[in-house]
Amino acid sequence: MDDYPLLNLFWTMMWLFLWxxxxxxxxxIITDIFRSDDMGGWGKAGWLIFVILLPFLGVLVYLIARGGSMNTRDREQAQKADAAFKEYVRKAAGTGGGAAGGGGVDELAKLAALKEQGALTEDEFQKAKEKLLA
Incomplete structure (x- = not known):
């Protein structure tokens, strides 16, 4: 440990972090190249070859040329994923009006309202709830 000073250790850690x-x-950037809808196949292939063959220069040029729109594509991807997740939750919960749930949540709400009004006993409510959830 005497032959490797502390300053060299810090420099090594910094270079490793930067790498x-x-x-x-x-x-x-490679993910952004494939995700980009405004580029054709040849454009994607050209950027990919440029980024792989001349990595440092390719990355810098890509960031200069198309870096501003990377954020837009990230935001669009996040919005699509969020919309797909919300649609999945709606279908799984049965409130989407689709064939998946058939409005089971609405039926449970009606049963709870009937129970609160005193039209259903606790036993009847539990049986009807089990029937809906089955």
Whole structure:
């Protein structure tokens, strides 16, 4: 340990951190190339070859040329994923009006209202709820 001073350790850690950071950026750019809808196949292939063959220059040029729209594509992807998740939850809960649930949540709400009004006993409510959930 005497032959490797503390300052060299810090420099090594910094270069390792920058190297890992660059790899994350490279993967982010490759993902963005494939996700981009405004580019054709040849454009994607050209950018991919440029980024792989000349990695440092390719990444910098890509960030300069198309970096501003990367955020837009990220936002669109997040909105699509959020909409798909919400649609899945609606279908799973049965409130989407589709064939998946058939309005089971609405039926449970009606049963609870009938129970609160005193039209159903606790036993009748539990039996009807089990029947709906089965």
């Amino acid at each position: 890992i950071l660059w790899f994350f950026l490279l993967f982010k």
